[in-house]
Amino acid sequence: MEVGGSSSSKSMKEVVLSLDRRVENQGTTLVGKIITNKKLNIPAVIAMIKKGWQMDDDGVEVHDLERSQLVFLFRFHDVKGYARILRGRPWSIQGFLLNLQVWEECMVLQEVNFEESPFWVQFHGVPLEAFNCSNAKILGDVVGDTVMYEKPMIGDKLGRAFICVRSLVRLDEPLTSGFWVPREEKGPVWVNVKYERLPNFCYRCGRLGHDRRSCKEVIESGSKDKKDYVFGSWLSTASIRTMDDALEICRQNWVEAQFLERKESTAEPCRSRSPEKLFPVGKLKSVSVESQTNGKSGKEITCQRRGLDGQGDSGVVLVNTAQTSSVC
Numbered sequence: 001m002e003v004g005g006s007s008s009s010k011s012m013k014e015v016v017l018s019l020d021r022r023v024e025n026q027g028t029t030l031v032g033k034i035i036t037n038k039k040l041n042i043p044a045v046i047a048m049i050k051k052g053w054q055m056d057d058d059g060v061e062v063h064d065l066e067r068s069q070l071v072f073l074f075r076f077h078d079v080k081g082y083a084r085i086l087r088g089r090p091w092s093i094q095g096f097l098l099n100l101q102v103w104e105e106c107m108v109l110q111e112v113n114f115e116e117s118p119f120w121v122q123f124h125g126v127p128l129e130a131f132n133c134s135n136a137k138i139l140g141d142v143v144g145d146t147v148m149y150e151k152p153m154i155g156d157k158l159g160r161a162f163i164c165v166r167s168l169v170r171l172d173e174p175l176t177s178g179f180w181v182p183r184e185e186k187g188p189v190w191v192n193v194k195y196e197r198l199p200n201f202c203y204r205c206g207r208l209g210h211d212r213r214s215c216k217e218v219i220e221s222g223s224k225d226k227k228d229y230v231f232g233s234w235l236s237t238a239s240i241r242t243m244d245d246a247l248e249i250c251r252q253n254w255v256e257a258q259f260l261e262r263k264e265s266t267a268e269p270c271r272s273r274s275p276e277k278l279f280p281v282g283k284l285k286s287v288s289v290e291s292q293t294n295g296k297s298g299k300e301i302t303c304q305r306r307g308l309d310g311q312g313d314s315g316v317v318l319v320n321t322a323q324t325s326s327v328c
Helices: 042-053 079-087 133-143 216-221 255-259 274-278
Strands: 028-035 060-066 071-076 091-093 096-102 116-124 145-150 163-170 178-183 186-196 247-249 299-306 312-320
Touching: 028 079, 042 060, 042 091, 071 079, 079 096, 079 255, 096 116, 116 133, 133 145, 133 163, 133 186, 145 255
Parallel strands: none
Antiparallel strands: 028 071, 028 096, 060 071, 091 096, 116 163, 116 186, 145 163, 145 247, 178 186, 178 312, 299 312
16 A cells, blocks of 8 residues: 555654644734746745735745745734735735635645635626525626625615625636526626636636736637637726625635624624515526627526515526636
């Protein structure tokens, strides 16, 4: 039996190591990786990070773990600074994503998941009768993995004119630019997806970490025609202040949840009310509509709606990710 690539009997032994309590208790720690295929000046990067975070050596220690992989360890000296940086994700350096993840006790670097990053994602153009908590979760899962969302309804009032979700977005997949939502007795409506604090990404393949000049799809096809670019700057939007009292947590032990600035009387449990009273809907029909960008049908998801009688029904949502065969 081989362990760790070695068949030596010595490699089968367990070695008990003592922990340095000074390191363990020194502060709250994050580990980050800059997502880019370019070479960067490490000292300049560290200086820019501290300047952007408005922190000096007394606020955060920065350690270069793997220079070739642009991986850094950030040890904060106070919880307040740690919470601000954690909740402010995503951060970018020179336009590239600094993918920050929590460094847990006794973790090794290879266990850190740099394949996804949390984003606040806005969904514009959602029909008002679909403004409910069930759909917020469904929409967040279209672009990634929903960890929390703002309740679309606060009491009997709309929280915002759009739905806002905190979702873990896969970095090896194209960004979702939008999707179709069917409407009863009307044509389907296109819902635009916008990402807050979105770093530089490729307008050709829709992935983070490079631009169209270094995209494998552009290089392999030899085409630099902008007509082939199905993504653009419209996917990015300015960040907005989160309504902490209206947040619903979807993932157990989600680390950001412990730092929410809630009032003593937090928001009531999420349930759909006003939109159903104003916009009663019957059974929805499934539709199949071609994408606005590339003429191909998207994948289907189910979007829940409730009528006046409180009974739920479902409709088909077509998602356009403009996915391509090669991964950059």
